[in-house]
Amino acid sequence: MKLRATLGYTAAGATVLAALLTPFLLYGMFSKTFASLGLHVDEVYSGGPKVRTVQEGAYSIDIHRPVYPHMLQSEKPFVQLDWRPATALPEHVSDMVDVNGTGQPDLRVSFDVPRDPKAPLRVNVEALNPRYESMRNAGKEKYSRLIVRVDDAIVVRVPIAKP
Amino acid sequence: MATDLRVLRPGKPAPRGIGRSLLLTLPIVVWSLLMFFHPGGTTDRLSLIAASMTALLMIALFFMMMRTRSTYRWRRVFFVTLGLLFPVGFIHTVIAMRGTMGIPIEEMIAGRTPFCFMPIPLLILPAAFTKSLVFPGSILPAGGMSGGGMAAMVALWLCITLVMGRGWCSYACFFGGIEEGVASVPARAKIRKTDPRWRFGPWAVLLAMVLLSLALFEPAYCMWLCPFKAVSEYVAARNTVGLLQNAIFVLLFGGLVIVLPFLTKKRTQCAWFCPFGAFQSIFNKTSIFNVKIDKERCRPCVLCQTACPTMSLTKESIAQGETLMSCTRCGACVDACPRNAVVWHIKGTGAAAKPERARLMFLYAAWAMAVMFGGSIIAQGLATLLHFVI
Numbered sequence: 343m344k345l346r347a348t349l350g351y352t353a354a355g356a357t358v359l360a361a362l363l364t365p366f367l368l369y370g371m372f373s374k375t376f377a378s379l380g381l382h383v384d385e386v387y388s389g390g391p392k393v394r395t396v397q398e399g400a401y402s403i404d405i406h407r408p409v410y411p412h413m414l415q416s417e418k419p420f421v422q423l424d425w426r427p428a429t430a431l432p433e434h435v436s437d438m439v440d441v442n443g444t445g446q447p448d449l450r451v452s453f454d455v456p457r458d459p460k461a462p463l464r465v466n467v468e469a470l471n472p473r474y475e476s477m478r479n480a481g482k483e484k485y486s487r488l489i490v491r492v493d494d495a496i497v498v499r500v501p502i503a504k505p
Numbered sequence: 506m507a508t509d510l511r512v513l514r515p516g517k518p519a520p521r522g523i524g525r526s527l528l529l530t531l532p533i534v535v536w537s538l539l540m541f542f543h544p545g546g547t548t549d550r551l552s553l554i555a556a557s558m559t560a561l562l563m564i565a566l567f568f569m570m571m572r573t574r575s576t577y578r579w580r581r582v583f584f585v586t587l588g589l590l591f592p593v594g595f596i597h598t599v600i601a602m603r604g605t606m607g608i609p610i611e612e613m614i615a616g617r618t619p620f621c622f623m624p625i626p627l628l629i630l631p632a633a634f635t636k637s638l639v640f641p642g643s644i645l646p647a648g649g650m651s652g653g654g655m656a657a658m659v660a661l662w663l664c665i666t667l668v669m670g671r672g673w674c675s676y677a678c679f680f681g682g683i684e685e686g687v688a689s690v691p692a693r694a695k696i697r698k699t700d701p702r703w704r705f706g707p708w709a710v711l712l713a714m715v716l717l718s719l720a721l722f723e724p725a726y727c728m729w730l731c732p733f734k735a736v737s738e739y740v741a742a743r744n745t746v747g748l749l750q751n752a753i754f755v756l757l758f759g760g761l762v763i764v765l766p767f768l769t770k771k772r773t774q775c776a777w778f779c780p781f782g783a784f785q786s787i788f789n790k791t792s793i794f795n796v797k798i799d800k801e802r803c804r805p806c807v808l809c810q811t812a813c814p815t816m817s818l819t820k821e822s823i824a825q826g827e828t829l830m831s832c833t834r835c836g837a838c839v840d841a842c843p844r845n846a847v848v849w850h851i852k853g854t855g856a857a858a859k860p861e862r863a864r865l866m867f868l869y870a871a872w873a874m875a876v877m878f879g880g881s882i883i884a885q886g887l888a889t890l891l892h893f894v895i
Contacts, residue, residue: 350853353793354866357668361870364664365540365877372660373653377644381632384722387613387641412635415722482610482743490611497614 385409386485389422389497394443400430404495405441408502411486419502420486421474423451426495431455435496441474449474451498453489465489467500475501518574518845526571529865533567533872540876541884551895555887562586562883563876570868574861576836577812581685584675587879588682590886592736595619597889599738602650607741608641616643617651619738622662622678624727626711626784627718639722661878668870670792671785672834674775674815676875679882680733684774688766688814695768704776704816704831707783714780726780732757776815776831786830794867795850796839798826802846809838809847834867 848860
């Protein structure tokens with residue numbers, strides 16, 4: 343009984359010590375450990391890792407790896423394309439994009455670039471490859487089907503028809 | 506003063522002397538100075554005034570806990586202040602940064618959705634199976650409202666949980682104070698009897714939300730059921746589904762955080778609904794501090810049961826000398842007992858072994874966390890108010 347009590351008080355003392363060490367040691371330690379676990383934000387939100395960049399004069403197009411939703415996730419598979427920097431884009435963009443890297447264009451993407459960064463965006467996508475879905479006058483309906491301005495990039499997500 | 510307090514609280518030990526109370530408060534004075542005025546901290550005049558006011562509040566409340574030997578009413582002042590000032594600071598920052606409380610999809614894609622602690626239990630299974638975090642935030646700071654990122658909040662949660670278990674819900678949760686404040690408004694409860702089975706509600710919500718989050722790969726609770734979206738931020742309503750989500754948030758907030766606490770004088774959202782609270786209850790098993798009932802001293806008057814804001818005491822648990830695992834360590838039952846039968850306790854020690862020592866050790870740990878985490882939120886809310894006033 344005495345041993346249990348001693349252990350109890352020791353653990354209580356350690357708990358007080360842990361509280362005092364939190365801002366100076368434990369918080370940073372746990373934070374770094376969590377960040378190093380190799381976890382990543384779900385690609386439906388982040389858009390997946392960038393796999394290629396195509397230079398188009400003053401601006402470039404980043405092509406991301408296709409994203410396939412998990413289980414019952416209510417999104418279609420999609421591929422994300424980023425036009426950046428938005429400041430270097432012409433008033434109207436119309437680009438043929440080779441998404442797969444086969445040398446053949448897969449999509450024709452066209453959208454207007456309003457000078458007001460808060461103005462709503464609309465995009466038309468013509469699928470030249472049946473793997474992708476066409477979009478007409480799409481805004482930001484779903485994660486898998488949208489055009490939005492994120493910082494200095496214009497992000498377009500095109501649904502994949504046949505995974 | 507000492508005599509008055511003794512008269513007001515018959516059966517309770519006499520208040521401590523002012524000198525001894527000050528001595529016991531000294532560590533919290535040093536800690537508060539460290540937390541609020543550390544080198545490299547804010548130099549903005551209004552923020553410094555807010556930090557000074559907060560430090561004074563936290564020190565004064567701890568002093569009163571030492572002086573009166575009671576915990577609940579002083580902790581409640583802190584907790585309600587936290588609950589009221591969190592939305593002030595948060596909503597002001599959100600509106601200043603993005604002009605609306607609705608999170609635009611652009612911010613989610615950029616990983617700048619602020620991450621609170623509520624989704625933590627929902628992330629575990631999807632992360633275990635796929636290494637994906639089903640939340641539109643960022644692991645590390647990403648500017649805007651991302652704050653310290655998910656890593657920072659998870660680390661804070663882990664530290665505080667290690668120290669307090671479900672004490673989180675009485676010393677750290679920046680939402681619980683709102684309903685505790687509402688519950689303290691009426692003098693008497695209008696609804697005194699409730700079905701005890703409601704206490705399984707949080708477990709049911711937790712189970713449903715964990716499974717739904719795994720199946721849908723989205724933080725289901727944040728998307729559909731969190732009442733506190735009504736006073737923080739919500740998914741921008743772009744369509745009928747968005748409108749429905751926001752209507753649910755407002756209805757749940759009105760019902761569980763305003764109306765029911767007012768009628769029952771209980772923290773009904775915490776006791777009947779909150780899945781994070783249920784999750785935290787698990788960590789009460791690992792926490793070294795708990796509350797015990799000395800069965801020899803106890804005459805089952807059930808004053809403790811009536812006082813408990815989260816309905817964590819039943820006649821059965823009192824007979825067993827324990828609280829339920831949903832106990833939030835708020836101290837209401839300890840303060841309510843006229844026979845000092847309900848006591849703070851360190852696991853492994855005897856039921857009535859130096860309860861004041863156990864209380865002091867718990868309070869030093871809990872108040873250190875409260876100053877560090879809740880204190881910074883109070884200071885931010887106060888600074889926001891000062892910006893409006895001055």
